[in-house]
Each structure stands twice: as structure tokens, then as C-alpha cells.
Amino acid sequence: MPLPTRNSQGLYPETPSQTAGPFVHIGLALDVAGLTPREQEIGSNIASAEAEAEGEGEGEGEGEPIEIVGTVIDGNGDTVDDILVEAWQADAHGVYQTDYRADRAFRGFGRTAPGANDAGVWSLHTIKPGRVAHPNGQPMAPHINLMLFARGINIHLHTRLYFDDEHEANMACPLFDAVPPSRRDTLIAHREQDGAKPRYRFVIRLQGPRETVFFDF
Amino acid sequence: MAQNDRTAFVMRDRSWHPRPYAPAYKTSVARSPQQALVSLQTPTASELTGPDFDHFALGLYDNDLLLNFRPGTEQDGLPIGERLIVYGRVVDQYNKPVAGTLVEIWQANAGGRYRHKKDAYRAPLDPNFGGVGRTITDADGWYRFRTIKPGPYPWPNDVNSWRPAHIHVSVMGPSISTRLVTQLYFEGDPLIPLCPIVHTLDDPDAVDTLTARLDMAAARPMDCLAYRFDIVTRGALQTYFENQS
Ligand SMILES: [Fe+3]
Numbered sequence: 078m079p080l081p082t083r084n085s086q087g088l089y090p091e092t093p094s095q096t097a098g099p100f101v102h103i104g105l106a107l108d109v110a111g112l113t114p115r116e117q118e119i120g121s122n123i124a125s126a127e128a129e130a131e132g133e134g135e136g137e138g139e140g141e142p143i144e145i146v147g148t149v150i151d152g153n154g155d156t157v158d159d160i161l162v163e164a165w166q167a168d169a170h171g172v173y174q175t176d177y178r179a180d181r182a183f184r185g186f187g188r189t190a191p192g193a194n195d196a197g198v199w200s201l202h203t204i205k206p207g208r209v210a211h212p213n214g215q216p217m218a219p220h221i222n223l224m225l226f227a228r229g230i231n232i233h234l235h236t237r238l239y240f241d242d243e244h245e246a247n248m249a250c251p252l253f254d255a256v257p258p259s260r261r262d263t264l265i266a267h268r269e270q271d272g273a274k275p276r277y278r279f280v281i282r283l284q285g286p287r288e289t290v291f292f293d294f
Numbered sequence: 295m296a297q298n299d300r301t302a303f304v305m306r307d308r309s310w311h312p313r314p315y316a317p318a319y320k321t322s323v324a325r326s327p328q329q330a331l332v333s334l335q336t337p338t339a340s341e342l343t344g345p346d347f348d349h350f351a352l353g354l355y356d357n358d359l360l361l362n363f364r365p366g367t368e369q370d371g372l373p374i375g376e377r378l379i380v381y382g383r384v385v386d387q388y389n390k391p392v393a394g395t396l397v398e399i400w401q402a403n404a405g406g407r408y409r410h411k412k413d414a415y416r417a418p419l420d421p422n423f424g425g426v427g428r429t430i431t432d433a434d435g436w437y438r439f440r441t442i443k444p445g446p447y448p449w450p451n452d453v454n455s456w457r458p459a460h461i462h463v464s465v466m467g468p469s470i471s472t473r474l475v476t477q478l479y480f481e482g483d484p485l486i487p488l489c490p491i492v493h494t495l496d497d498p499d500a501v502d503t504l505t506a507r508l509d510m511a512a513a514r515p516m517d518c519l520a521y522r523f524d525i526v527t528r529g530a531l532q533t534y535f536e537n538q539s
Binding site: 088089091092093094095096097098099100101102103104105108110112115116117137151152153155157159163165167173175176177178179184185186193205209211212213217220222224225226227228229230231232233234235237252255256257260279284285288289290291292293294 | 299304307310311312314320322323324326330332333334340341343344345346347348351352353356378385387388391393398399400408412413424460464471473474475476477481492495499500504525526529
């Protein structure tokens, strides 16, 4: 295929997106499709004690272990049960570890999708991220960057998950300057239980009066 | 290959990408945001970094869909269908190679059936075909797969909607800003202009960039035909901040 013509600024156009479709899992979440996982897969364990025990720990797994459970709701109020979610987050020190190693305790990147019996609920096992510096020098509140792919989503959606028990940090997060105040709470996940592993629930609404904020950058 | 958070990217031209709300593609109606995207005037490390899979351990047959569903059993179990090499380069908008990036593909078999629990199309599964592959681009941005040509398949949209033959393609790029999932179509397929998903793109030139070209020079005589599909990710703008070092 020849490269497309350069545009007026002398740039080649980016390859256009197309929907990931209903069978995205066969490519990106094999277990959900019913396929046997390969030797290494990008899974929903972004940080895990198990990997740490297998060596290469070096403290990458440090931080508070948490579980994220989420749902994506469409404009009809139906749960999008064929969603694929990708997550990218900083470590407990607020540092993005870009060198992905499947055998490390902290991987920073993960993928999740609801299984057949999960009623559209997906989950991530991770640690609470630290605070990442905004270019203006202020620390951002802890957050996880999420990308959504599915049938009917023609170009993936970017959002961020913040934590309701980080209220003070959230109020001071420079990112929220870009978000209309009335919509800020669409980015907040809610802590459901205390225990060995706190769980946060995050509801993403694709449409409607409480439509989640999606970002362009 | 990941990069540091001092490099920003050429803005995404959303009028070139598919329309999120495209009523002829029915599922998009309830799944497309109705509010404008919130533009981050100042991208942060969160947007400008991403996972680097250069050290991800891939299996020997991960990019060979002819063999990877039953690796090592070539003698008794090859998939049915037109044998193809699908290859190309991943470059950015300045034509710079995107090296060491993860490229993943998935597709239906020659009959148009996915090996997915939820695919109930009457075409049979192929016992020798899984339909999933992945690879990492080399230093010059090249990637390469061996596979079979997927079949078209019907889908519930209009009464008689058929997808053109296509391979789903996922590219990570150097940061989550460059993340891209798309579909590769095949030159000359008469179903391309009939497809509501293709028509989520307004510009015929955009469709053209998703159409892989038959490449006889790369074909293997008496073995495989070849299709070339180059992928362009967002251009990296150098030194977003002054480099202090
Ligand atoms: Fe498909």
C-alpha cells in the first residue's frame, strides 16, 4: 500500500480508526473469547503480589492493593457487555514505568473485559497510583487512564478514573481546570468496602445527563 | 518504543477519523458520546507516555496464523483459505519508523467465522485456525504476518448487511496518545463501498488508506500471495519542553 498523500502541512494523515467490533476479545482478551491464552498475555492484573513472589520484585509492586470494578452504560441504559477496557497508570511513586514486563509485580498497563457471566462488569487488580506532576509543576490527583473499545465505538474513548477518598487531591488537581465543574463527578470512582483489598466502583456513561467526560489530547 | 513525556504529538484530525455517531451503523447511535470531547490543552505525562512492549516475550508462531493455532503440526493441519503474507511499515506522520511497537491482529476464518464464543454464524470453524496474531515492529518499523484471507460475513444491522473481508489491526505506538485500532480491507473487494462501518469515514481517501494493496513483488511463488498495509501513527513533535540535560 503506498503511503497516502501528504496534507497541506506536509504530514501524512494518521491511519483512520475503525470500530474494534464485537469480537475484539479474540485479539486482545483471549480468555473472554474462549481461546487459550498464549505464554504471556496483557491481562487485568496491573499489579500483583503473585508476580512479586516469582521474583524481579524489586519493590515495583509497592503501593496499596486495590480492585477496580466497572461498567459501561450506553444511551439506552443498557450495560455494554462487549466492552474492552485498557488501563494505563503510574506506580505508587507517581512514575510511569514504560518498560512493560509481564513478569514484574507492577506492569502499569492492563486490559479487561466482562466475561460471559459477569453481567457486563469488568475488573482490574492494581495498586493505587501515586501523584504525577502536571507540566505546570503541581501534582495531579491519583488517577488511572482508561481507553474504551467496542462494537459501535468508531474511535476509542479516553477517560480518567479518580478516587472518591482523595477528595483534597482531586479538588487541587490541575486537570480539573479543563473539566466543567458540573461534570467532574463523572470521573470519580467510589470506594465500596474496607478490608484487605479496597474496591472502587466506576460507572462510565456513554450518553445522557451524566455522560462521562471523554478527553481529546 | 516508548518515549519520554517531553514529546507531544500532532493533533488528531477527528474529521478524518470516523464519525462517532453514524446512524447507518446502528450500534453507534447509543454508544457515541453526545457531549463534545474535553480538550486537554496541556497534555501531561499521563497522555504522553505508554507501555513499551519491546521486551514482551512473544511466542515463535505469534505472527504466523497459518501455524499458531496448532503450532508444529503443519503436516496434518493447515487452515483452509488463500495463503497470504500481510506486511507493511508503521511510521509516524513525518514518515519516521515506529520501531519496537506492538501490532496485534484478529480475523475471521476463510468462511467468515470468528473463533469467538459469541460468533454464531453458520459457517464452520476451521479446526486449524485461531485467527489471532501479534508481533513487534523491527528497527525500521516493519511488521509481517502469515495468515489466510478472511471471508466476508453477514451481521445484524440492515436486513442484508455484510462486512467486506477485513483484518482487525491494533497498534500501540509510543504512547497512549498514538493508540489506534482499525481494520484492514482488501483491494478490489466489492463489499467495501456497501459497508456501513466503512461509511463511518466521510473521506474516500481515508477508506483508501485502509485498503491493503496486492503486492506481487512480495508474494512467494507457489506459496503465498502478499498484501501491503502501511500504518501511520500520530507524528511526534520534538522537545515539547526544553531539554534540560
Ligand atoms: Fe470483524
